[in-house]
Amino acid sequence: MTLEAILRRDRAIVIAALGLVALFAWIGLVWLSNDMATAAMDMTGYRMIPGQNLMMPASSPWQPVEFAYVFVMWVVMMIGMMVPSATPMILVHARAARQRAALGKPLAATAWFAGGYLLAWTTFSFAATLGQWALECASVLTPIVPASSRAFGGAVLVAAGLYQWTPLKAACLSQCQAPIAFILRHGGLRSAPTGSLALGLRHGSYCVGCCWALMLLLFVLGVMNLLWIAALAILVMLEKVLPFGRAVARLAGLLFVALGAWMLQPL
16 A cells, blocks of 8 residues: 555545544534523523533522533534634644654654644633623523623624734634644644644644634524534634635624624614
8 A cells, every 4th residue: 555545544534533523522512402492491490401401590500510511511512613624734733643654753643633622622611611600690691592681792793803803813813724834833743742732732722812702602692502603613614724714704703793783782
């Protein structure tokens, strides 16, 4: 078998593995969304712990188990949304690892790099869980319906739209759009697992910097609204993979600002 044939096989294996990870995440999201939506129809005045048949009075404080399951919900959601757009970078790593192995200079397994990337989004998920807890305590939103305050929803939309035009957004997006340039800019790929994990964490951190404001829109559109989760995931992918991704980001920003301004208008 030629080296090129091996590389093609490795590419298929990595794509299949990432596809399965994303698929299982979306299956989990569909199950959680349906489970929570069913509970919301029947349990007015109560809230459901995601993935559990446990109901809590809407006015009662969050319990540790509830925080843990909401955190898991966010992690699963971020995996389903972000793995597809991270695939080009992970494929570049896998290809380089195979080439280096053929030369007798092996790199750390690609799983270490991917793990670092997901660690960044896991950290974001923890912060998002804290945010959801605070907003639910303030009766601003619930896990199913969009934000109950038009002022809050409009402000978040305007802020997210403006962020799409900032230099920080552009800088972080540029790190996500060019996998090879990112690797060269940050000292190349690593042979040690810890180094590869750190490089994946750095790449994931840039992606968080690029997309965090988009993720906060879920507090406005519905934390478990599958339609908006899918729409935002597609937007993230278009921003990263299209050569005019920055223009896509700015156009989306204008739409968010316009929608937010409409929500801020008095009824």
